Amino acid sequence: MHDTALELAFGRGTLPLSLPARARPTVLRKADLPKLPDNAAAIRHAFAHPVNSAPLAELVKGRKSACILVCDITRPVPNRLFLRPMIEAMLAGGIPADAITVLVATGLHRPNEGEELAELIGDPWVLERVSVVNHFARDEAAHVDLGPTPTRGTPVFIDRRFAEADLRIATGLVEPHFMAGWSGGRKVVAPGVAGHQTIRTFHSARFMEDPLAVQCNLVGNPLHEEQLEIVRKVGEIYALNTVLDEARDLVFVSFGEIIASHLAAVDYVEDATVIEVPRRFHTVVTSSAGYPLDKTYYQTVKGMVTPLDILAPGGTLIIASECSEGFGSEEFRAAQARLVELGPERFLATLTAKTLADVDEWQTEMQLKPMRVGRIQLYTTGLTDEERRVTGVEIVPDINEAIAQSLARSGDDSLAIVPEGPYVIPVCRERQAAA
Structure with a gap:
């Protein structure tokens, strides 16, 4: 035809x-996914009705500092929709603006600066109000050493600004990842803000050639399992997860404890993304x-x-x-x-x-x-x-x-x-x- x-x-x-x-x-x-009728309302609802955690308005109370991870320019995450309401909740909860950091989770990618950073963040208010900075995996002094993972001995180095923050939130896009199974959630932490030693271990043939380190698979995936061990080492982390349709419009958002909220997004998108032929x-x-x-x-x-x-x-x-x-x-x-x-x-x-x-x-x-x-x-x-x-x-x-x-x-x-x-x-x- x-x-x-x-x-x-x-x-x-x-x-x-x-x-x-x-x-x-x-x-x-x-598969066609229904667009959200009101993005702002959906994000407010996710903050108020989280997965396995207290609502955001309660989480921010009594915290002295916060670090929000955002994906770099290679991911079309709709940061413009959720960063401001998230930061406004932090300010309302008493966290000073100068103690809030938005950290671009570059992994080993290059930094995002200037007009590109403005495009990435998508909201001038955020850039004017809080510190927005890039992660540099090769700056060893900028990381804390959390020791090796218990199962496979991966060295765990995490950006100090995230590891030492009082409130830690990762944000991202949940989509198939050809090695980690699914992007988003724990992946924004490692490799997102991990040191080069951690990332280069992930990228070694021991992981790359594993038949279970493939897209849409989390069961027995050694990379996913290591990422879970790393987020547990870091401690208390929350995550905002988004799912987009083919037009890059928001169709799903979840917020809550990093592992559980990520799995909620995976459960939503998996059937629409894996197409049987x-x-x-x-x-x-x-x-x-x-x-x-x-x-x-x-x-x-x-x-x-x-x-x-x-x-x-x-x-x-x-x-x-x-x-x-x-x-x-x-x-x-x-x-x-x-x-x-x-x-x-x-x-x-x-x-x-x-x-x-x-x-x-x-x-x-x-x-x-x-x-x-x-x-x-x-x-x-x-x-x-x-x-x-x-x-x-x-x-x-x-x-x-x-x-x-x-x-x-x-x-x-x-x-x-x-x-x-x-x-x-x-x-x-x-x-x-x-x-």
Whole structure:
């Protein structure tokens, strides 16, 4: 069926697709989630009716200081909706404005500053009223050492501003994460405001190659289990969790004890996000979910991993990502250069002996997963010629031509299209269907 209305999320807009007349597309989107009729009322209700905790108005009483974690610019969290009412509750409860810190949970990403920070926070009142600062994972003096986790011995270093705050609140977006199962909640604490030693342990092959460290799985996921042990080490933490629909509108918000409130959001969104498909496809077309996730090639790798369950062995995965900001960190670029130089098997062999991964090389390790399954093609309007070379994947100048060629190569006119990239998790149920 010829369908010119199909499009992928790309940058701040969309990328239209024009398929061959013979193509039979299966479009995979999140299930429709009802929009909240009144965002402000929903947030007030979440604060007043929390999960496994006292209401926010009671939590703030008697506290001398507070630290609120927010995700960095790579996550489209609607901070503009909830930061001011949260801070107003703190002020009303007697916490001085100069004792309230909003801390950007950058992990090992670069800081968000200037106009980008203003965009991230989304409310000038917040920037004017309280301190808004970035986390720097490599500043060892800025962290407290909480000792290793009891089960796997992960070193736990946490930003001092968060660890020593009287009231600690993490905020974030609950969406599939290709390694930690789900983003948000405990993940905003670690790796969000963890030291580089903690993050690089998470990113070591011991975790990366674990078959349970995959999207939408929390059961037996070693990364999730370590994150739970870390938040317990930190102590009393609360969280505000949001869920967005494809239009980036708020559809769910929960507040309360960090672990329980996060699970409430996961329970809400899981059925809408995990899409069962009865077969695998030789051609899968996806995106990096558009802005802000497709600002760099580093983040683009996520979109290559999440649809793997529906890619037939030897098939072609075509991903569109603007890469408006370029490649990513210098460390990631160096890791990609080593991948291209050594090849996948030798590159992986250099990782497996390490207790601490080099900064950002874990994302290159994740790229090995789709490369093991089939052919990976990238359509981008960003990246220099040298950056395109060290992606280690095939660059296509015309996404529609790439789709047509893949269909012709496979002799299969069926293809899967995932417009919103890694925010949708397609799962093949052909074995269950055959049973």
